[in-house]
Structures are given as C-alpha cells and as structure tokens.
Amino acid sequence: MACFLVPTAEAIVTTIVTKTVKNKEAKAVTVDSKNAEISEKIPFSRKLGWLNNMLWGGSALLAFEHLWHGEITPFFPFLTAAASQADTTAMLQEMATVGVAMAVIVTAIWGCMVAASDAIEKRASKDENAQIAENCGDVQ
Amino acid sequence: MTLLTTVFAAIICTVIWYRHAPADEMKISILCLMYWGASIMWFVDAVFEYSELQAAYFTPAPADMLNDLYLGLSVVALGLVIWLVILFIKDPKGVVRASLLRKKQ
Numbered sequence: 001m002a003c004f005l006v007p008t009a010e011a012i013v014t015t016i017v018t019k020t021v022k023n024k025e026a027k028a029v030t031v032d033s034k035n036a037e038i039s040e041k042i043p044f045s046r047k048l049g050w051l052n053n054m055l056w057g058g059s060a061l062l063a064f065e066h067l068w069h070g071e072i073t074p075f076f077p078f079l080t081a082a083a084s085q086a087d088t089t090a091m092l093q094e095m096a097t098v099g100v101a102m103a104v105i106v107t108a109i110w111g112c113m114v115a116a117s118d119a120i121e122k123r124a125s126k127d128e129n130a131q132i133a134e135n136c137g138d139v140q
Numbered sequence: 141m142t143l144l145t146t147v148f149a150a151i152i153c154t155v156i157w158y159r160h161a162p163a164d165e166m167k168i169s170i171l172c173l174m175y176w177g178a179s180i181m182w183f184v185d186a187v188f189e190y191s192e193l194q195a196a197y198f199t200p201a202p203a204d205m206l207n208d209l210y211l212g213l214s215v216v217a218l219g220l221v222i223w224l225v226i227l228f229i230k231d232p233k234g235v236v237r238a239s240l241l242r243k244k245q
Contacts, residue, residue, distance in 0.1 A: 003181075003185065004181070007177075007181065050173055053169075053170055053173035053174055053177065054173045054174070054176060054177030054180070055177060056174075056177075057170075057173060057174025057175070057177045057178060057219070057222070058174070058177030058178040058179075058180065058181040059177075059181075060174075060218075060222060061146070061174070061175075061177075061178040061181075061215050061218060061219060062178060062181050062182070064214070064215060064218050065142065065211060065215065068211050068214070097188065098184060098185060098188050101184045101187075101188070102180070102181045102184045102185070105180055105183075105184055106177055106180050106181065109180060
C-alpha cells in the first residue's frame with residue numbers, strides 16, 4: 001500500500017546525515033593535511049552512501065511497483081489507500097509492520113557491511129604494521 | 141517473480157562490479173546497491189506475504205506469475221535508466237562534458 005514510504009523517510013534522514021558528516025570530514029582532512037597525516041580509512045560518509053543508495057534505490061523501485069498496481073495516483077491524496085478511513089488504517093498498519101521491517105533489515109545489512117569493512121581495514125593495518133616491524137628488524 | 145528477477149539483476153551487477161573492482165568508473169556499485177536494496181525490501185514483503193498465505197504463496201496463478209515477471213523486468217529497466225541518469229550527471233570519465241564542449245566549439 002505505502003510500505004516504501006518508511007525507507008524513503010529514512011533515506012531523507014540518512015542523506016542529510018551524510019551531507020553533515022561529509023562537511024565535518026572535509027574540515028578534518030584540512031587539519032590532517034596541515035599535520036601531514038593522511039588517513040587511509042574509508043570515510044564514514046562513503047559508508048553512509050552505501051545505505052543511501054540501498055534506501056533510495058529500493059524505495060524508488062518499490063514506488064514503481066506501487067504505481068504498477070495502481071496504489072499511487074498522480075492526484076491528491078496520491079495514495080489510493082488514503083481515500084477511505086478503513087483503507088488508511090490498513091495502510092498505516094502495513095507501514096508500521098512491513099515498512100518498518102524493510103527499513104530495519106536494510107539498515108541491519110548495511111551495519112554488517114560496515115562491520116565487515118572495518119574488520120578488513122583493521123586486518124590490513126595490522127598486516128602493514130607487522131610488515132614495517134619486520135622490515136625494521138631486518139635493518140637492525 | 142519480481143523478487144527473483146531483481147535478485148538475479150543484483151547478482152549479475154555484483155559479479156560485473158567485482159570483475160572490475162576496485163575501479164568503478166561506470167558506477168556499477170550504485171546499480172548493485174540499488175538492486176540489493178530493492179531485493180531486501182521485496183524479500184521482507186515476501187516474508188510477510190508468506191506468513192499470510194503459507195504454502196499458497198509458492199503456487200501463484202500463471203497469469204499472476206507472468207504479470208510479476210513483466211513487472212520485474214520493468215523494474216530492472218527502470219533501475220538501469222536511473223543508473224544511466226546518475227552516470228551522465230556524475231560523468232566520471234568526462235565523456236558527456238567533452239562531447240558538449242566539442243559541439244560548442
């Protein structure tokens with residue numbers, strides 16, 4: 001009915017958060033470059049971009065499916081389920097169950113992606129440090 | 141059927157992205173995430189539908205299946221169109237800008 005509206009609302013919020021984080025990171029990079037320290041970690045704004053792409057893309061394609069099934073109309077109130085009280089109740093119930101579940105699971109999967117990338121980054125820096133320590137030992 | 145079509149599109153895009161990674165000049169990663177996002181959402185929808193219909197969920201009418209396949213293919217096409225628009229706007233290779241500037245000269 002209108003389950004895609006919940007991930008869409010989340011996408012709006014995460015897009016705003018991404019813009020804010022990106023601005024903060026840009027300022028941090030300026031400070032870092034002054035101290036001649038370059039960070040090789042994936043910026044958090046890029047990781048948030050993954051979530052944005054999943055939420056916006058998923059919501060857009062789901063909205064198309066609703067349009068296909070005639071659940072979205074080009075005129076007010078735009079959702080056919082919003083025409084009567086009973087349908088509106090059913091729509092809100094669906095948003096609270098299916099819509100929320102969609103948003104939560106997409107976010108949970110993104111959380112797993114971030115955790116995996118963090119683990120890969122940590123392992124890479126550990127290997128790098130071990131390599132440096134080994135090279136230092138060879139020199140001595 | 142729509143879920144299945146989108147999942148296959150997501151898998152194909154992911155394989156293409158993996159073949160060319162870490163280079164992502166064509167912004168295939170956007171297409172991957174878009175299809176995966178939609179696949180997860182349809183999967184959740186399918187779970188809720190299954191909880192209502194039980195075994196009947198797996199035995200749809202042929203006409204419904206055909207309509208769902210048609211919808212799935214349309215969804216994949218729409219995803220590709222969105223990706224193309226993003227690709228032309230971001231223009232990572234500078235092809236659009238170069239061709240426009242050449243026309244102006």
